[in-house]
Amino acid sequence: MGPSYRIRCAALGLALLGLGCSVNAIAPINTPSGPVTVTLESRGIPLDAAPVAREVGFVDLSLGRVTRVEYVVKTRTGPVGGPLSEWEETRFAHVLTIVGEETPLAGGPTYRVEETVDAETPGTVLLRDRWRQDKSGLYDFQDDLVPTAMRLNAGRLALDDPARSSQIARALSLIEAKRAAVQGRTPRALARRGPQPTEITFLRYPLHPNASWDGRPGFNVWYFEGWDDLATPAGPFHAARLRIDVPGLLGPDDVVQTWWAAPGETKRHYHFVAPLTDETGAVTGTFEADEAFVVTGYETQPL
Secondary structure (H helix, E strand, O other): OOOOOOOOHHHHHHHHHHHOOOOOOOOOOOOOOOOOOOOOHHHOOOOOOOOOOOOOOOOOOOOOOEEEEEEEEEEEEEEOOOOOOOOEEEEEEEEEEEEEEEOOOOOOOOEEEEEEEEOOOOOOEEEEEEEEEEOOEEEEEOOOOOOOHHHHHHHHHHHHOHHHHHHHHHHHHHHHHHHHHHOOOOOHHHHHHOOOOOEEEEEEOOOOOOOEEEEEOOOEEEEEEEEEEEEEOOEEEEEEEEEEEOOOOOOOOOEEEEEEEOOEEEEEEEEEEEEEEOOOOOEEEEEEEEEEEEEEEEEOOOO
8 A cells, every 4th residue: 555666776865865864873872861951942942932831641742842762774585485684774863852833724723843853964854743632642643654764774675686676665665554554644545534634643541451542543553552661761761562553454473562651652663574576476585674763862841
């Protein structure tokens, strides 16, 4: 259901520019274990823009909140009956900041705007999420799909073996569709199935054992698995562990787990598997993609 991509050197270069990814290892970001003060004026946000008090809910959406996360994205391939290749790995860090508020639809709700930038090239906004939160849950206004770092790694694999580039492209198309689906980020034409077609439900409150909900009704399902005490470079967090399933699309070898706490998504592990196929549809091997991140920094206004 995802778009089909041709993997070429030019596309690889565009992915590098669009994602702001660096193939160099990211140096650790040293942060205190607890929240520290962030001056809104230093980030161009007027002090009277909105109250800085914590909103109702589980996730901190206060203006000026800054979260840093470090990604590790890996891909590899293997022939039928043969050994898998070494992982092709990319590391990079993103900085997510709540910068203001926006009402995208006339007469609709107001959202807190979260901008994501690459830690090494902060001048370019990679993603703008619009969040709202109330006693019923955490919701994200749906934006269009964006390129993934998996495409970057897949491009390297294709360059190493150009004869298999079309097979890798087909497998990557399926894996990117899986990744988009678990987050509820479908093409807008498919987004009309939900009762609120412009929103994705990320969290449904209150969180309790055996709770589940539709991120996009009739499309993907979130399951609350329990609470974990996470030790991260940004300090300890009591985080909600969630599993996401897309019935009919994810297979037994696909793994989708995500942990949420005050900084938002605090930890993630996605693992996707797709077959390599030739032009006739015959399976020639396996393509795997693995994505993980952990929060390395969390700064917010004092309550």
